[in-house]
Structures are given as C-alpha cells and as structure tokens.
Amino acid sequence: MITKNLKNILSEIPKDVQLVAVSKTKPNEDILEIYNTGHKIFGENRVQELVKKYESLPKDIEWHLIGSLQSNKVKYIAPFISLIHSVDKFKLLKEINKRAKQNDRIIDILIQFYIAEEDTKSGFDFDEVQSLLQSDEFLQLENINIRGVMGMATLTGNEEKIRDEFRTLHNYFHVLKSHYFKFNNDFNIISMGMSSDYKIAIEEGSNMIRVGSKIFGIRD
Numbered sequence: 001m002i003t004k005n006l007k008n009i010l011s012e013i014p015k016d017v018q019l020v021a022v023s024k025t026k027p028n029e030d031i032l033e034i035y036n037t038g039h040k041i042f043g044e045n046r047v048q049e050l051v052k053k054y055e056s057l058p059k060d061i062e063w064h065l066i067g068s069l070q071s072n073k074v075k076y077i078a079p080f081i082s083l084i085h086s087v088d089k090f091k092l093l094k095e096i097n098k099r100a101k102q103n104d105r106i107i108d109i110l111i112q113f114y115i116a117e118e119d120t121k122s123g124f125d126f127d128e129v130q131s132l133l134q135s136d137e138f139l140q141l142e143n144i145n146i147r148g149v150m151g152m153a154t155l156t157g158n159e160e161k162i163r164d165e166f167r168t169l170h171n172y173f174h175v176l177k178s179h180y181f182k183f184n185n186d187f188n189i190i191s192m193g194m195s196s197d198y199k200i201a202i203e204e205g206s207n208m209i210r211v212g213s214k215i216f217g218i219r220d
C-alpha cells in the first residue's frame, strides 16, 4: 500500500519536483519499503527520532529536517543532515554554521518564511531576511549554503487562501534570487506543499514537496 501510494504521487508530479517522503512517527520497516523502491529522500521533524533512524537505516538515505529545530540540538544532526528546511532564526543559522564547521562540512539550508495566518507556524518575515542577508555577520558564515525557501500554508479548506500564501512564498524566492543569489545556481529550491495541498503548491511553483500521510497513512 505504501509503495503504491508513493508510485501514484510520483506518477502525477512533474519530473523536476522533488518528493520528500515524510516518515515522522513511522517505523523503520515502512521507511525501508519506500527505500527499496529506490526512493532515498526522507523528512523527519524531531531530532531524537531522526538520529535513531539515521543510525539504524542505510547510510545513503538523504535525511531532511523539516520541523522546528532548537539550537541546542543542531550538534546531533550536523554530522549527517542533507538539508534543513526549517531555519527560522538567525541564532539557529549561526549555530548550524558553527556545528557544520566542527564537522568539516557545509550544510544546506532553506529559509523558512511565515506565510500562514496561524500562530503555531513559525518563520521569518521578508524584511528580517533582507536585513539578515545584508549584514556583515551573515557574510562571515562560511559553512552554510542557502538553497532556497520553505513555507507552510494555513490549514484551511479555502483553496484560494492557500494559493495566495504559496504565491507569496514563490514571490519571496524570486526577489531574493534576483537581489542576492543571481549568480548562485545552488539557490534553487522552493519547498512548499504537503499531503493536503501539494497539487496547489506545484501549480504555484513548488519544486520540493513534503508528503507524509498520503504515502504512509494517517499518523497516530
């Protein structure tokens, strides 16, 4: 069933859209079932769970951290994490840089923007990011690589509202790209869309979707 769900989704999304299989709360057997089809990109939102899975599963899995991250936990994932989607504070960015350096790595990150009308969701405002990118302190961070943007839409049945929020994020991406990353080909990821809204997200320019329950089933 899990494999079938994955194949259905892969068959209906454009080739240039990457799928992050969100495996949070799901057991290793479920992850291995997907892994054995050849899919290697998985997303988790809790550091402790992610580290446990990293240690017990094949080492060529690309692990993405998609949930909110506390600075004091960065050290546990810094040795292996492929992409951190949820960078929502400058303090966190500095800590990731520090731990990346200690591990002799450059860590890929996305800037998470607050696009929803929900207090439970976090992220930067656009103005905050502009001043961050212009600051001297930022220019000294040599062990992070900003790959693009991430955002979560409001949980609502109002499709136009979701579409509007995704459009906003896409626009942020373009403004940042043209002002700060014009000659940087690595800045190319727009991570938006989950099980309930990835179709809208793709229509609005997403090239990385994070899908959990539609692959693995409802979480407890």
Ligand SMILES: *Cc1c(COP(=O)(O)O)cnc(C)c1O
Pocket: 022, 024, 045, 066, 067, 152, 193, 194, 195, 196, 210, 211, 212, 213, 214
């Ligand atoms: C859980 C989660 C997802 C996946 O949610 P589904 O609705 O199960 O697809 C995507 N993004 C983030 C940030 C999540 O925490």
